[in-house]
Amino acid sequence: MPTDVATETRTAIRTAFDRIAASTLTGADVAVREFALACGYSVAELASVPVAANLGLMCGHPLRFADLRPGEVVLDVGCGGGLDALLAASAGCRVIGCDLSPGMVERAEINLRQHRVRRPDLSAEFRVADLEALPFESASVDRVLSNNAFHYANLGRAFAEAYRVLKPGGRLAFCDLAWKDSPPEGWVGADDPAVNLAGVASVTEIGTLLRRQRFELGLAATERAVLPRGTRSDGHKGPTDADRLNRWVESSQGCCGVEPPPSLSRYHDTLAKVADRDDLRDRLATVLICATKPRA
Numbered sequence: 001m002p003t004d005v006a007t008e009t010r011t012a013i014r015t016a017f018d019r020i021a022a023s024t025l026t027g028a029d030v031a032v033r034e035f036a037l038a039c040g041y042s043v044a045e046l047a048s049v050p051v052a053a054n055l056g057l058m059c060g061h062p063l064r065f066a067d068l069r070p071g072e073v074v075l076d077v078g079c080g081g082g083l084d085a086l087l088a089a090s091a092g093c094r095v096i097g098c099d100l101s102p103g104m105v106e107r108a109e110i111n112l113r114q115h116r117v118r119r120p121d122l123s124a125e126f127r128v129a130d131l132e133a134l135p136f137e138s139a140s141v142d143r144v145l146s147n148n149a150f151h152y153a154n155l156g157r158a159f160a161e162a163y164r165v166l167k168p169g170g171r172l173a174f175c176d177l178a179w180k181d182s183p184p185e186g187w188v189g190a191d192d193p194a195v196n197l198a199g200v201a202s203v204t205e206i207g208t209l210l211r212r213q214r215f216e217l218g219l220a221a222t223e224r225a226v227l228p229r230g231t232r233s234d235g236h237k238g239p240t241d242a243d244r245l246n247r248w249v250e251s252s253q254g255c256c257g258v259e260p261p262p263s264l265s266r267y268h269d270t271l272a273k274v275a276d277r278d279d280l281r282d283r284l285a286t287v288l289i290c291a292t293k294p295r296a
């Protein structure tokens, strides 16, 4: 069963994602874009939000089964650059995105400001927060979303917090990596904190932890995990700022003196290497879960 995340591990995770947030990585990179498409995003969805919202950090597409309705309060935990949060806000939801990494929150805020130029009606905000200790009132949100973030935290506590903040009848819709069965014998994980697979649970453990929280499982599917292939030569050229990058991409000609983004991130690079080195491709799955907090 998942264990506690040590303080130094949490700090290392935050630092690793701060660095990714400050990098030049965006959905303008062919590999990042392809990765998002493989995870289920459509070309139209990706084109509808600022390109710097997509960092290729997802493992699926929870909005596909979250059944969002306009006006609902949606909390995206571990929101990264804000891709799912901005898509949910574009669908008319009142969205709060939160992330452990201040750099990610800053990137998401820049993306939001830019998106509001086209969609001034959007209701969204971003906050730095730990998904194990959410700074929100109990029974205050209609939907909790998460994409490839729960396994960086203690899953039991993450599900307990999602349950607490949901209104009765509210739903938790998330995608995360999971072991189909178990990790390889004696497996120690990757040494890049952004690829913190040590916290990944098995499909069975995830179901058990959700039921322990009294969630009612609706959709619970597993798919072959989308894992990157190949490696890159460089990546984190940052820091830069997402706002200038978005403008660079929109003008398609490097108007602001910003270099074009590199081809693949270190995150993808490490994930691809670890998956091949430790033969993880057939062992990892993506779980797609929609679970309801009972009304009574």
Ligand SMILES: C[S@@+](CC[C@H](N)C(=O)[O-])C[C@H]1O[C@@H](n2cnc3c(N)ncnc32)[C@H](O)[C@@H]1O
Residues within 6 Å of the ligand: 013, 014, 017, 055, 056, 057, 058, 059, 077, 078, 079, 080, 081, 082, 083, 098, 099, 100, 101, 104, 129, 130, 131, 132, 146, 147, 148, 149, 152, 153
């Ligand atoms: C792999 S990224 C996924 C980002 C985003 N959901 C997406 O699909 O693009 C994982 C995110 O979870 C955040 N994260 C990790 N541990 C967290 C925690 N304990 N509380 C909140 N966010 C966390 C990281 O900072 C990072 O932005």
